[in-house]
Amino acid sequence: MTISPFEALLSMSGEYDLFLDIKAWPKLLFENNLTPPVILADDVPIWGFSLMRQARDIGIPELPCMRISPAEKKDLLYIAIALENRAGSYSWEERKNILEFCLINNIAVDDAIIQTIEAGRFTDWQKKTEKYIGFPDSLKKLVQSRMLDIKSAEKIVSLPEPCIALVYEKKEKLTHSERRIFLEQLHEVMQRDGLAEKETSALCRTMLDAPDPVKLLEAARYPNLSSMQKEFLQHAQLLRKQGIALSAPDNFEGEAFFIRFPFVSRQNFNKKVNALQAFENHIDELFTLL
């Protein structure tokens, strides 16, 4: 059978309208009645909201439709998720919709439901989804748009909303992993220094306006280490000018520096040895870094 108009159905019940309009169905399928049927139970649409919206938007008046016997809401939810058939790729907003549907209808979120939603093993599904629901809107937006993973979002949840909104706004300034590091370090600086919302937001803006926000924020998060790196760089540059490479152990964790240089003649060798002798004046300063 076919149904029309969609407006009535679309506005009739949004209870099962759980999924985002992810899939774009080709117009040709609509024109030839080849789309999957919209599913109705007790005249309530269970699945096919996205199809109906797309049909409406492209001016298709009718869609195939199938009526099924009335059933428990839990079974109807299974049917809707099974027909949506995107296990493992639902967004957090869709997970939120599913969880809220379950909670409103007293449906226990058991392993069977979770397995229809997630492709593999997913621990603490309900807990994580509840956490997402509790996020401020700006953070939800960041997670929903896959700009930040849920685990990192949990860590920085107490960052002021303007900071998160700003990071979203300036999304092109940071890669995915830079964004995670930036937000975590901003959160740590806020906690460490007891910054208020206004101060944190100002810091966030200053950092994001800089050419290299991650580097600048790292210097604020690790002031000692970054000043040591700066100091080391000055020494290294002195030698580099003479064609000598100076290297330090990672994070200055160790007891030896290394120097390396190429030489092409006795004269060239002597020049480098002289440069090293002159550098001896800086050796004590260098060793204070370890």
Place this chain on the structure above:
Amino acid sequence: MNYSHFYNDYIHAVYATPAAKDSLAACRVTERLPGVPFSIVASKDDIPEKHKNQKTVFLTATPGKKFGPCPGSKRHLCCNYLTINLYEGCPIGCSYCIMQAYLNFEPVTVNVDIEAITKELDEVIQSNPDTPIRIGTGETGDSLFYDPLFELSKNFIEHCAQFPNVYFEVKTKSHFVDHLLGIPNKGKAVVAFSLNPQEIIDAEEGIASSLAQRLEAADKAVKAGYLLAFHFDPIIRVKNWQEMYLNVADQLSQFEKGKIVWISLGTVRYPAQLKDRLGSRPWLYDEFVPCRDGKHRYIQRIRTEIYRSVAGWLTESTGAPLYMCMESPAVWRRVFGKISSKIDNLCAIFTKVHR
């Protein structure tokens, strides 16, 4: 000590394997905590989910390695300590405890098969008749928190007392030493206390005893004939840390010189993958860097400064041998001028035991 009053708050269920159910430790717990349910299970896995937490005690006598060298830390100097896993897990709840992150949902395991452990121990002692051997039970749990209830340390103290080269060490953040005071032959048993300034104890060390209680217990122990040791591990660089640690160091001058056999130092550290599980403690916002064993520590220069200061204060107040736990050769050289094997009064501590 009023067992039922105190331990009822920390033990809500006891499970024992068939092999452990008739042990002396099991008899003691059923007699001393009559209101706490006692059940038999084939293994730890059979403990019901609702009891898989640190308010459950699991008694086992299952064969397996319960004695061995401290695992140490890759590319860091190891003190060749031998450990007995007598109590595995701890209810004290220190914020910095890595074990807590691992074992929070695990019952506390008590290995009651003392005979099997002492047998393993004897083999090592007999192979090293002239080597100073340090053995302790404080690696996987607090040596004394549950000990007044189970009285297991007593067996080891008495057993080790017959060997003049063996230092048997119990290490604790509690002040529960009274049950050990009357043991007649203590040999070279060492009662050791992990110490931190009271401000850090309050903020980070859960239900541990206060500094004053620990020092009072140390006083009782030394007066009863025990040797003492102190462990400043982890040292945490909080605001005014110098003043705080100096104050603790000063308080150790009350103990007679020579009675403190060693003091260890270690700054706070954590494996990177466990950072999230440590929560959001203020000390985590300090500057930590990954070290060569994968653990995160304060920057080497900062650690060195901390160690030099604390070691200086402790040397002045106690004159006891000092060593650092899980530190790199570079830090050893910067703090003590040389590595452990070149320091005379550390030979007894660092001599390798053949197994």
